[in-house]
Amino acid sequence: MNVLSLNIRGYNGGEKSSWVRDLKKRHYIGAVALQETKKGILTDLGVANYWGPGNFKMEYVSSSGQSGGLLWIWDPAVLEVESTVKERNFLLLKGKLIGSGEQIFLFNVYAPQKTTAKRRLWSDIAANMEGFGGLFLLVGDFNIVRSLDERKGSNFKATCARNFNDFIFNSGLVEYPLQGKKFTCSRENGKKLSKLDRFLVCDNFFNKWLDACVRVLPGYLSDHSPIVLSVVDLKYRPKPFRENELISSALIELERLEQEMENRELEEEEQWILAENRKGIKEIEARRNSDVKQRSRVKWSIDGDENSRFFHSVINKRKALNKIQGLNIDSAWISKPAKVKKHIFAFFRDKFGEDLPDRPDLICENFKQLSDEDKEFLVSPFTSTEIKDVRGVFNSGSGSSFITLVPKIKDPVSINNYRPINLVGVVSKVISKALANRMKEILSKVISVSQSAFIKGKCILDGPLIVGEILSWLKKKKVKLSFSR
The missing domain is CATH 1.20.5 (Single alpha-helices involved in coiled-coils or other helix-helix interfaces)
Structure with missing residues (x-):
């Protein structure tokens, strides 16, 4: 079941209804969650404009004046709703998935602004989750970011983020990584960017749909972008290994500014950005090390070595973070594996290729030079005696290697956000030692007798x-x- 979520910023007909209807048709949506309808009463006729042709059912929470308002629309052929819970800031559907019969709880969330109100909302949602088994899906505008790298151009509220992370951790929820864009909300013509909309699921949901993809779509009729949770199974080859930690997005800005420093003096604003990014990275690492990571170690020490749901959830989450669902290629989102592979191959072929096939000769008559015989000796194949001298072994096929891409930032969207690493099937020290032994035999011919270093x-x-x-x-x-x- 594919799910669409959007802060609509006002429920009305015309362009917004046709926009949602087109998204629903294009992405095979089975359920739609809308926030901030700003409507007290919704009718089936009006909702039908958003859903389009076909049967549907709906539940809504009325707005408080021109603030809030929630709406769930779903296909009765996909979901059978048995009961609902309606609160000002969330709308809960309790039902079963048609076909499998599994129990599922769907939360449509629109979080308030105040810190105390948010904390109360997290407690209310946790209370509605407690004591129930089945699948849990929380979606909507949570009106808070989890870390400093999820916000740009505005203040970061550490207390709110800590409360939200505590709620996610204590509730056993997992967040799918975003594809397409890093931020879901853009204000003041792009000066303020933040990741406010997200999908949170329980371990059972995550393990059941490990290949699910959460994609951020272009938003033009609201300052929030629509996000879609779709179940996909892209036929890429399996990854041989993974990266342990993701790198903060601030490192990209630091790398760019450090490159600029080599060519010119930074302006005052750029110097401030550089200092803020460095400070932000230190704060992130300190907060994570003292909070989330410490608690994860405690839980891992209890459950980590067991073949438990927690263990499989940790492994599956890391797989999902490293999985490439698609890439932005020429300003278009491409998810077809054949095109993605072709783009990746061409990108790194150009990166590691050499522009000049023939290098110019360096003629220095006063320098010592190797003879043709010595040059031939350096590039000749290794003999079995040389390999035995360094106590190494070359098995058949040891020259091959596995190459994979690991994300350099959270929520990567383009090939520039990945770095290649490879697993070589031979100990590199064996090769370097054999080469060093060869160099020893000819170094005296090119190095002065007066040299004492190395x-x-x-x-x-x-x-x-x-x-x-x-x-x-x-x-x-x-x-x-x-x-x-």
């Missing part, structure tokens, strides 16, 4: 010591010295 049997301090001894001897002999540079 030479076996010599020390880098030999030069200063010899100079010091010579100066002491000359002073004793009362020889006048003159130094030139």
Whole structure:
């Protein structure tokens, strides 16, 4: 069942209804969650404009004046709703999935502004989840970010974020990574960006639909972008390994500014951005290390070594974070595996390719040079004797390797947000040791006899010591010295 969520910023007909109707048709939506309808009474006729042709059912929470308002619309052929819970800031559907008969609880959430009101809302939702088994899905505008990298151009409220993270952790919820864009809300012509809309699910839901994709779609009739949860199974090859931690998005800005510093002096605003990003990274790491990570270690110490639901949830979450559901290619979202693979191959082929196939010759007659025989010796294949000398083994096929892409930032959207790493089937030290043994045999032919650094049997301090001894001897002999540079 695919689910669409959107803060509609006012329920009315015309363009907004046709927009939602088109999204529902294009993405095969089975349920639609709308926030901020700003309507007291909704009719079946008006809701039908949003749903389009076909049967539907709906439940709603009336707005308080021009504030709030929630609406669930669903396909009765997909979901059978048995009861509902209506509160000012959330609308809960309790029912069963048609076909499997599994119990499911669907929350449509629109969080208030005040910190105390948010904390009360998290407690109310947790109370409605307690004591029930089945699948839980929370969707909507939570009006809060979880970390500093989920907000840009506005203040970060650490207390609100900590309360929200506590609620997610204590409720055993998991968040699907976003695809398409990093932020879901844009205000003041893009000056303020934040990730306020999201999908939160329980472990059972996450493990059942591990390949689900949450994609942020373009938003033009609301300052919130619509987000879609769709169950997909893209036929990529399995990944051989994963990255342990994701890198904060602030590192991208730091990398860009550090590159600019090499070419020019930073402006005052850029210097402020640089300082704020560095400060933000330190705060994120300190907060995570002292809060979420510490509690995760406690839970892992209890349940981590057991073949438990917690163990499988941790593994599956890491798989989902590293999974590539699609990429932005030429400003268009592409999810077809063949096109994505082709784009990735072309991107890194250009990155690691050499622009000049023929390098210019460096002619230095006064430098020592290797003979043709020595050059041939350096590039010749390794012999079995050389391999045995370094106590190494080359098995058949050891030259091959696995290559995978790991995200450099949270919620990657383009190929630039990934870095390639590879698993080589041979110990690299074996090769480097064998090469070093070859270099030892010819180094004396190109290195001066007076060099003392990095030479076996010599020390880098030999030069200063010899100079010091010579100066002491000359002073004793009362020889006048003159130094030139």
